Amino acid sequence: MTEPLIFEKSRSGRRAFAQAPAAAMDTAIPGEFLRTDVPLMPEVSEMQVVRHYTRLSQQNFSIDTQFYPLGSCTMKYNPRACNAAALLPGFAGRHPLGPVSHGQGFLACMYDLQEMLKAVTGMMGVSLTPMAGAQGEFAGVAMIRAYHIARDDHERTEIIVPDAAHGTNPATAVMCGCTVRELPTGADGDIDVAALREAVGPKTAGIMLTNPSTLGVFERHIMEVAEIVHDAGGLLYYDGANLNAILGKVRPGDMGFDVIHMNLHKTFSTPHGGGGPGSGAIGVGERLLPFMPVPIVGKTGDGDSTYYDWLTTKDLPQSIGQLSGFMGNAGVLLRAYVYMRMVGKDGMRRIAEFATLNANYIQARLRQGGFELAYPDRRASHEFIVTLKKEAKTLDLTAMDVAKVLLDYGYHAPTTYFPLLVPECLLIEPTETETQDMLDRFCDAMIAIVEAARSGESRHKEAPFSLPVRRLDDVKAARNLDLAYKVVAE
Amino acid sequence: MQELPGDLIYTSEHEWLRQEEDGTVTIGITDHAQEALGDLVYVELPEVGQEVVSGGDMAVVESVKAASDVYSPVSGEVTGVNEALADSPESINSDPYGDGWIVRIRPSEEAAGTMTPNDYQEFVDGLDD
Numbered sequence: 001m002t003e004p005l006i007f008e009k010s011r012s013g014r015r016a017f018a019q020a021p022a023a024a025m026d027t028a029i030p031g032e033f034l035r036t037d038v039p040l041m042p043e044v045s046e047m048q049v050v051r052h053y054t055r056l057s058q059q060n061f062s063i064d065t066q067f068y069p070l071g072s073c074t075m076k077y078n079p080r081a082c083n084a085a086a087l088l089p090g091f092a093g094r095h096p097l098g099p100v101s102h103g104q105g106f107l108a109c110m111y112d113l114q115e116m117l118k119a120v121t122g123m124m125g126v127s128l129t130p131m132a133g134a135q136g137e138f139a140g141v142a143m144i145r146a147y148h149i150a151r152d153d154h155e156r157t158e159i160i161v162p163d164a165a166h167g168t169n170p171a172t173a174v175m176c177g178c179t180v181r182e183l184p185t186g187a188d189g190d191i192d193v194a195a196l197r198e199a200v201g202p203k204t205a206g207i208m209l210t211n212p213s214t215l216g217v218f219e220r221h222i223m224e225v226a227e228i229v230h231d232a233g234g235l236l237y238y239d240g241a242n243l244n245a246i247l248g249k250v251r252p253g254d255m256g257f258d259v260i261h262m263n264l265h266k267t268f269s270t271p272h273g274g275g276g277p278g279s280g281a282i283g284v285g286e287r288l289l290p291f292m293p294v295p296i297v298g299k300t301g302d303g304d305s306t307y308y309d310w311l312t313t314k315d316l317p318q319s320i321g322q323l324s325g326f327m328g329n330a331g332v333l334l335r336a337y338v339y340m341r342m343v344g345k346d347g348m349r350r351i352a353e354f355a356t357l358n359a360n361y362i363q364a365r366l367r368q369g370g371f372e373l374a375y376p377d378r379r380a381s382h383e384f385i386v387t388l389k390k391e392a393k394t395l396d397l398t399a400m401d402v403a404k405v406l407l408d409y410g411y412h413a414p415t416t417y418f419p420l421l422v423p424e425c426l427l428i429e430p431t432e433t434e435t436q437d438m439l440d441r442f443c444d445a446m447i448a449i450v451e452a453a454r455s456g457e458s459r460h461k462e463a464p465f466s467l468p469v470r471r472l473d474d475v476k477a478a479r480n481l482d483l484a485y486k487v488v489a490e
Numbered sequence: 491m492q493e494l495p496g497d498l499i500y501t502s503e504h505e506w507l508r509q510e511e512d513g514t515v516t517i518g519i520t521d522h523a524q525e526a527l528g529d530l531v532y533v534e535l536p537e538v539g540q541e542v543v544s545g546g547d548m549a550v551v552e553s554v555k556a557a558s559d560v561y562s563p564v565s566g567e568v569t570g571v572n573e574a575l576a577d578s579p580e581s582i583n584s585d586p587y588g589d590g591w592i593v594r595i596r597p598s599e600e601a602a603g604t605m606t607p608n609d610y611q612e613f614v615d616g617l618d619d
């Protein structure tokens with residue numbers, strides 16, 4: 001079932017003639033720079049190419065083909081219209097080094113995107129340059145550091161991070177030269193406010209919070225937390241990976257956050273995962289405005305005399321600097337712009353409502369079906385956690401086993417074993433774009449998997465059966481890492 | 491869970507300590523800890539001669555699921571490390587109290603807050619609901 005590399009299908013002299021370039025091409029490149037030998041390309045026919053890539057695409061799990069409840073990643077449907085608009089020739093053909101006057105349309109979109117993101121998050125400034133959530137975090141904590149240093153407050157080097165946080169949070173703090181202070185989570189999923197009071201002090205640079213948290217619950221003490229941290233002289237960082245849950249409902253700026261990153265490649269129409277281009281745009285409150293990464297799109301004039309231009313370190317001398325070659329990933333930003341214009345303010349609210357409703361629907365059905373919820377007394381946000389602690393012990397059915405059997409059912413697995421503090425957990429995020437039928441079928445599959453194990457079946461230990469590769473030995477892979485591809489005869 | 495060896499003392503961070511005759515202590519992680527971590531794939535050891543402080547980082551154990559710091563239960567000087575773990579981190583899974591030992595330390599003070607096997611057993615049982 002595995003598909004060989006296209007190079008393995010190569011036969012000397014085979015050509016895709018219809019696709020071959022004309023033999024003698026006119027070119028302005030001087031002869032001495034032109035190659036004389038044939039490049040090392042696979043020698044295959046056009047049909048072989050079509051079949052090869054079609055097969056590869058069929059072996060892939062994707063939101064276009066499968067339900068994809070990968071918690072914390074917001075794998076929702078991203079409308080084709082966003083992509084079509086972002087690929088208009090005026091956008092796609094724009095050269096980033098071209099004159100600003102030639103790219104006024106693009107800059108106008110980016111300016112409006114900055115404004116819309118400010119409005120929906122309640123922040124005062126937005127910079128679109130970071131190219132991933134993690135880079136947005138880096139920008140955010142670098143700004144917090146720059147703020148304290150600009151005030152000659154050099155002792156503030158501690159970043160408080162709850163133990164439920166995504167790994168990028170503590171990693172970011174360390175990358176920015178800070179030390180991490182871990183904060184415990186209470187049994188109800190909220191952070192331990194008493195422990196926070198103990199933790200803050202003259203060394204506190206700030207706190208990094210995700211709200212709703214990675215536990216799939218809304219942090220109810222957020223206003224109190226903001227007060228405690230601000231009173232101690234620290235700033236609040238909002239990890240916006242879960243923004244989908246609160247769009248149009250509540251704004252990080254109103255919760256007291258000083259800086260946030262948004263994963264535009266989750267909430268705003270670019271799929272997360274797969275390592276593709278992303279956008280970790282950041283938003284800031286008043287205190288951090290001077291420190292934003294550049295470039296930012298500025299606007300002068302009105303009506304016919306409106307002119308957009310890049311703001312650079314000349315305009316923001318205290319900026320933490322430039323984080324990407326130009327201004328982030330233009331295509332991802334354009335898709336976000338089109339998406340926001342398409343759904344509008346009302347649509348954003350409905351996104352949050354349906355994302356939350358869908359998660360709570362699955363949560364309720366799985367609870368009825370006998371699953372143990374990690375936070376049974378809490379309403380789910382856009383995602384929630386089940387723990388298979390009991391099933392792992394009594395049925396030898398682990399979270400990993402369930403994840404693998406789900407693949408055989410045709411569903412991508414939920415996030416497994418994250419957050420680390422819940423044993424044998426599955427973090428399930430259905431997103432707003434799924435139908436009730438789909439949610440029901442997923443719940444039926446989940447329940448059937450446990451029932452099969454309960455009736456004595458042990459097939460779950462060997463799943464998946466239906467995919468091109470079977471259960472991978474991840475322990476062996478980690479212990480004896482071997483990345484060289486070995487050609488096997490077809 | 492494997493029977494707890496009676497000649498060891500234990501910590502709430504799921505480490506065990508054995509008092510050696512030469513005055514050093516041998517330290518490893520408990521069966522409960524290795525089970526929670528899952529199959530180990532990598533162990534980062536301190537240098538021999540390095541000073542460690544009680545409660546500070548001493549080693550890192552990494553499984554396919556997670557990487558965890560191992561905190562030193564005593565202050566003192568590292569006098570030996572289990573080099574064999576570089577090639578076979580799985581010894582910690584298969585023999586946590588024997589071949590899976592991690593470091594040997596010459597303590598500069600008594601280890602504080604340790605537990606007897608019975609107390610540790612109760613502590614672990616209490617964690618499992």
Ligand SMILES: Cc1ncc(COP(=O)(O)O)c(C=O)c1O
Nearest residue numbers: 072132133134166168239241278
């Ligand atoms: C809660 C949380 N924070 C931060 C990130 C980092 O985002 P990125 O993967 O774009 O770097 C993620 C990624 O999934 C996340 O789930």
